[in-house]
Amino acid sequence: MTQAIRIIGIDPGLRHTGWGIVTAEGTRLSYVADGTIKSDATSLLSDRLMQLHEKLSEVVSGYEPDEAAVEETFVNKDARATLKLGQARGIAMLVPAQAGLRVAEYAPNLVKKTVVGAGHADKHQIQAMVKILLPKCTPNSADSADALAIAICHAQHRGPASLAAALKAAG
Numbered sequence: 691m692t693q694a695i696r697i698i699g700i701d702p703g704l705r706h707t708g709w710g711i712v713t714a715e716g717t718r719l720s721y722v723a724d725g726t727i728k729s730d731a732t733s734l735l736s737d738r739l740m741q742l743h744e745k746l747s748e749v750v751s752g753y754e755p756d757e758a759a760v761e762e763t764f765v766n767k768d769a770r771a772t773l774k775l776g777q778a779r780g781i782a783m784l785v786p787a788q789a790g791l792r793v794a795e796y797a798p799n800l801v802k803k804t805v806v807g808a809g810h811a812d813k814h815q816i817q818a819m820v821k822i823l824l825p826k827c828t829p830n831s832a833d834s835a836d837a838l839a840i841a842i843c844h845a846q847h848r849g850p851a852s853l854a855a856a857l858k859a860a861g
Contacts, residue, residue, distance in 0.1 A: 699841030708833030759844035
């Protein structure tokens with residue numbers, strides 16, 4: 691019998707950080723929860739990062755996931771925005787790591803390809819497929835739908851990633 695694993699997917703962002711939690715038991719996925727953390731846009735950057743840290747810490751301690759997955763940052767034309775996204779992503783990786791979780795990272799195109807079947811799917815396609823794959827969920831935002839998609843991607847790819855990490859640690 692396969693053990694159930696609770697996975698948190700995190701879609702990092704300074705304004706909105708989406709989170710979604712699924713349980714994977716073999717190939718069966720079950721929806722647990724999702725949400726969006728919003729930072730106060732009028733606050734200093736350091737305060738906004740602290741808000742993300744505090745709220746994401748509450749989610750992780752409240753739902754007690756076994757593993758975490760975070761979307762990798764894509765570089766856009768605005769270097770300043772990319773840097774801020776990278777700082778929010780650092781918080782998204784730090785919080786589960788502080789809770790003792792292994793944090794996997796996935797490229798946006800892999801997440802889209804895993805969930806939708808195409809690496810260049812739009813947000814509406816992702817939301818529609820997340821609802822099909824997790825029938826009991828109604829994501830509260832595009833960000834939380836993306837986070838659920840990241841968790842689904844991790845559920846599909848965690849076996850090979852877990853094996854590779856174990857082999858690397860043993861070597």
